[in-house]
Amino acid sequence: MAAAPRQRARLAPLLLCCVVLAALLAAALVSLSGSRQYLIYGLPDPGAFTSYGLTVVRVLTETGAVLTIGSLLFAAFLVPQQRSGLLAADGYAALRTAGWAALLWFAGALLSVPFTAADQAGRPVGQMLNPTTLLPMVDALEQAKAWALTALIALLVTVGCALVLSWGWATTLFFVSVFGLVPVAVSGHSASGGSHDVATNSLLFHLVAAALWVGGLVALLAHARRRGAHLGLATSRFSTVALGCWLVMAASGVLNALVRLPVHDLLRSTYGLLVLAKIVLLLALGLFGYLQRQRGVRAVTGTGSRAALVRLAAVEILVMFTTLGVAAALSRTPPPADAATRPSTTELLVGYDLAGPPTLLRLFLDWRFDLLYGTAAIGAAVLYLAGVRRLRQRGDAWPVGRTVAWLAGCGSVLLATSSGIGRYAPAMFSVHMGSHMILNMMAPILLVLGGPVTLALRALPAAGKDDPPGPREWLLAFVHSPVARVLTHPIVALALFVGSFYVLYFSGLFDTALNYHWAHLAMNAHFLLTGYVFYWPIIGIDPAPRRLPALGRLGLLLASMPFHAFFGVILMSRQTVIGETFYRSLALPWVTDLLSEQRLGGGIAWAAGEVPLIVVVIALLAQWAKADERQARRSDRRADTRGDEELAAYNAMLRQLAERGPGR
Numbered sequence: 001m002a003a004a005p006r007q008r009a010r011l012a013p014l015l016l017c018c019v020v021l022a023a024l025l026a027a028a029l030v031s032l033s034g035s036r037q038y039l040i041y042g043l044p045d046p047g048a049f050t051s052y053g054l055t056v057v058r059v060l061t062e063t064g065a066v067l068t069i070g071s072l073l074f075a076a077f078l079v080p081q082q083r084s085g086l087l088a089a090d091g092y093a094a095l096r097t098a099g100w101a102a103l104l105w106f107a108g109a110l111l112s113v114p115f116t117a118a119d120q121a122g123r124p125v126g127q128m129l130n131p132t133t134l135l136p137m138v139d140a141l142e143q144a145k146a147w148a149l150t151a152l153i154a155l156l157v158t159v160g161c162a163l164v165l166s167w168g169w170a171t172t173l174f175f176v177s178v179f180g181l182v183p184v185a186v187s188g189h190s191a192s193g194g195s196h197d198v199a200t201n202s203l204l205f206h207l208v209a210a211a212l213w214v215g216g217l218v219a220l221l222a223h224a225r226r227r228g229a230h231l232g233l234a235t236s237r238f239s240t241v242a243l244g245c246w247l248v249m250a251a252s253g254v255l256n257a258l259v260r261l262p263v264h265d266l267l268r269s270t271y272g273l274l275v276l277a278k279i280v281l282l283l284a285l286g287l288f289g290y291l292q293r294q295r296g297v298r299a300v301t302g303t304g305s306r307a308a309l310v311r312l313a314a315v316e317i318l319v320m321f322t323t324l325g326v327a328a329a330l331s332r333t334p335p336p337a338d339a340a341t342r343p344s345t346t347e348l349l350v351g352y353d354l355a356g357p358p359t360l361l362r363l364f365l366d367w368r369f370d371l372l373y374g375t376a377a378i379g380a381a382v383l384y385l386a387g388v389r390r391l392r393q394r395g396d397a398w399p400v401g402r403t404v405a406w407l408a409g410c411g412s413v414l415l416a417t418s419s420g421i422g423r424y425a426p427a428m429f430s431v432h433m434g435s436h437m438i439l440n441m442m443a444p445i446l447l448v449l450g451g452p453v454t455l456a457l458r459a460l461p462a463a464g465k466d467d468p469p470g471p472r473e474w475l476l477a478f479v480h481s482p483v484a485r486v487l488t489h490p491i492v493a494l495a496l497f498v499g500s501f502y503v504l505y506f507s508g509l510f511d512t513a514l515n516y517h518w519a520h521l522a523m524n525a526h527f528l529l530t531g532y533v534f535y536w537p538i539i540g541i542d543p544a545p546r547r548l549p550a551l552g553r554l555g556l557l558l559a560s561m562p563f564h565a566f567f568g569v570i571l572m573s574r575q576t577v578i579g580e581t582f583y584r585s586l587a588l589p590w591v592t593d594l595l596s597e598q599r600l601g602g603g604i605a606w607a608a609g610e611v612p613l614i615v616v617v618i619a620l621l622a623q624w625a626k627a628d629e630r631q632a633r634r635s636d637r638r639a640d641t642r643g644d645e646e647l648a649a650y651n652a653m654l655r656q657l658a659e660r661g662p663g664r
Contacts, residue, residue, distance in 0.1 A: 057112055070218055085167055429579065433571075457472060
């Protein structure tokens with residue numbers, strides 16, 4: 001144990017040099033545009049200290065974020081935990097590293113609040129240190145509020161890392177830390193202007209992939225330097241993660257740049273040159289990643305040098321932090337397209353223009369691919385088919401009906417978010433309600449009938465008695481986790497499924513959410529997840545933490561029906577328009593009566609809510625019929641067995657009577 005501090009001490013100077021290099025590089029690159037960014041947005045120059053200080057703080061904050069996420073990734077998934085559920089020594093060391101990194105993340109995010117407020121107000125940061133000046137600015141600026149929320153999340157992770165010891169809580173902290181990237185990502189330049197839906201979604205992919213890759217590599221290097229156990233397993237698992245992250249970073253980075261920058265401006269603007277520099281660095285990182293995987297395999301199998309692996313990883317980390325510096329400068333440099341284009345009101349509010357009224361043809365053929373949910377739907381379908389293929393290759397059967405149900409569920413998600421329905425949903429209440437019904441009622445039913453957990457448990461290899469837990473064991477741990485037990489409790493599932501309708505639409509929350517793209521993403525996730533949690537214990541094929549009896553499942557289903565019908569009736573009879581300010585600001589020429597539009601949405605909610613329930617009843621009846629059939633077969637087998645026993649006893653009695661003879 002004494003070697004660990006010394007090994008960390010050797011790694012600390014490398015990280016410190018990388019951070020200083022990234023900060024200096026970012027500040028130098030930001031200086032290329034000078035005060036041009038403030039002139040573009042019509043703001044006074046806040047001064048060199050505020051401008052460069054914000055850039056340096058951004059680098060420090062991103063460093064803390066990626067080290068936190070990478071260390072938690074390492075503790076939760078790259079090294080095995082003990083069979084008791086507690087973290088092993090290597091996982092515990094990574095957790096403690098995550099705690100210190102989260103403290104840096106918290107400090108940087110907290111400093112970013114006054115620096116961001118000063119930068120966007122065009123005033124020196126010293127004037128923002130007074131709470132009476134800062135608080136009104138934070139309340140008025142979305143990005144300052146995002147940094148405040150990020151600081152709160154980082155503080156929560158910091159405290160959690162100091163308190164927890166179990167694998168389950170370390171995994172929870174990992175997902176919380178990944179979520180900490182979201183507030184700033186959805187409130188920056190990508191969240192405003194035209195095509196902000198594509199820009200924001202691609203940026204989310206980019207940031208998460210970068211954090212997993214950079215932070216995970218640093219954690220792996222630290223593990224190798226302290227000569228921790230299971231280096232081969234950690235290297236193998238991280239290589240898979242790194243390859244996926246590189247592909248995601250490359251695709252999302254190029255897409256995000258194309259949204260903001262015309263191709264012909266790549267060589268004619270500072271922003272374009274920074275984009276090219278980042279592309280070159282990403283290509284270099286891909287090469288380093290390939291070499292690292294090749295040498296890493298040789299090193300951990302004994303045919304290569306562990307020291308060579310460490311040196312290569314150190315160089316890769318240096319290039320990664322250089323990329324972070326370029327990325328920080330890129331976030332502080334205005335793209336030329338911002339000054340050259342003037343998007344329409346619809347494009348500013350929704351992210352894109354609409355071709356005309358939503359005819360039936362446009363609703364089904366006017367597609368705009370949703371990077372988040374469209375990619376998730378296609379990816380889920382591909383993974384499911386891969387699992388079915390693996391079962392068939394080893395001679396196991398898998399019901400075709402389940403495959404059809406899962407693919408239809410993925411198709412429903414794709415239809416609701418990427419077709420014309422998804423395109424018009426942010427701009428029209430009636431179309432939004434149609435998308436809501438698909439995501440909340442139709443898609444979850446089909447997805448739970450697909451039995452994805454059962455398929456995964458059969459397709460994934462089980463860890464041996466002495467082998468470290470893998471994806472199959474992680475999935476089982478989630479199914480039996482306290483979170484899953486609470487969410488699938490009948491009262492909780494029913495309250496989330498039907499109660500959220502009333503809270504969202506009748507509390508003013510929907511009115512606020514209409515103005516933000518991230519809120520649309522959150523609403524879609526909520527609709528989909530609450531529907532899945534509700535239908536999972538009712539008609540789900542998969543093992544659930546709580547299995548309800550047949551009458552209990554039917555009762556839970558029937559209990560939800562009046563709430564849906566009543567919700568639709570309220571919408572149709574309501575005399576005030578929900579989200580009126582937003583819909584009036586769009587001023588769509590084909591939507592002249594917002595109250596009639598809302599009543600149409602209420603009618604869709606009332607009518608569409610009944611059809612999926614009929615599907616559920618049919619599925620329940622089919623499942624009961626199969627259960628009765630299985631029970632009848634078991635009874636017949638028992639009867640056959642008992643019948644043979646009774647016949648044998650009767651024959652034995654006759655033989656005994658025959659042996660006694662007459663009169664005996």
